[in-house]
Amino acid sequence: NAGVTQTPKFQVLKTGQSMTLQCAQDMNHEYMSWYRQDPGMGLRLIHYSVGAGITDQGEVPNGYNVSRSTTEDFPLRLLSAAPSQTSVYFCASSQRQEEQPQHFGDGTRLSIL
Amino acid sequence: AQSVAQPEDQVNVAEGNPLTVKCTYSVSGNPYLFWYVQYPNRGLQFLLKYITGDNLVKGSYGFEAEFNKSQTSFHLKKPSALVSDSALYFCAVMRRASWGKLQFGAGTQVVVTP
Numbered sequence: 001n002a003g004v005t006q007t008p009k010f011q012v013l014k015t016g017q018s019m020t021l022q023c024a025q026d027m028n029h030e031y032m033s034w035y036r037q038d039p040g041m042g043l044r045l046i047h048y049s050v051g052a053g054i055t056d057q058g059e060v061p062n063g064y065n066v067s068r069s070t071t072e073d074f075p076l077r078l079l080s081a082a083p084s085q086t087s088v089y090f091c092a093s094s095q096r097q098e099e100q101p102q103h104f105g106d107g108t109r110l111s112i113l
Numbered sequence: 114a115q116s117v118a119q120p121e122d123q124v125n126v127a128e129g130n131p132l133t134v135k136c137t138y139s140v141s142g143n144p145y146l147f148w149y150v151q152y153p154n155r156g157l158q159f160l161l162k163y164i165t166g167d168n169l170v171k172g173s174y175g176f177e178a179e180f181n182k183s184q185t186s187f188h189l190k191k192p193s194a195l196v197s198d199s200a201l202y203f204c205a206v207m208r209r210a211s212w213g214k215l216q217f218g219a220g221t222q223v224v225v226t227p
Binding site for chain 1: 117122145147149154155156157158159162164203207212213214215216217218219220
């Protein structure tokens with residue numbers, strides 16, 4: 001099993017550009033989520049999905065879109081990149097039960113110039 | 114108001130000494146509590162969780178955590194630290210019936226010196 005796979009690992013964008021961060025999991029997990037990690041702030045939830053076709057906003061959703069067409073994939077789209085979106089982005093997945101721990105990918109390091 | 118507080122940015126400990134990483138929370142009800150560890154350039158790895166029951170929870174790599182309801186704390190402990198325990202540790206809280214909505218503390222960097 002590969003677990004949670006994120007691509008790309010690194011990306012540099014110019015302000016205003018758009019891009020999609022990919023996330024795939026092979027554990028048949030119902031729940032998937034996106035976080036951003038910034039120094040001194042821990043991880044903050046951007047968007048999450050409780051199953052295919054169902055998504056909802058987290059703590060910091062502005063500037064990001066998501067969709068969940070399959071159980072395996074949960075891409076995160078930056079519509080018009082801004083320097084404030086420079087961060088490390090993590091995708092996570094977990095089993096349906098709410099107390100189950102989340103499995104994290106290794107992250108995408110994104111710089112917006 | 115921050116829901117999860119890790120009051121120490123960094124904890125320094127000598128190898129072989131006890132390690133404690135502090136976490137307090139201000140979430141109503143009986144939340145689920147988690148500890149995760151992050152090594153450089155990697156994602157977070159689950160260490161342990163508190164759901165209900167015994168206040169002392171045992172987890173991976175010899176770590177344990179003590180839940181204290183009256184003090185709303187969930188401190189991570191290890192009796193004898195290793196140099197390989199040097200990493201960034203995160204406490205996280207999830208309200209019941211808020212599936213997947215983890216709230217993280219800011220993290221505590223642990224440095225274990227030989």
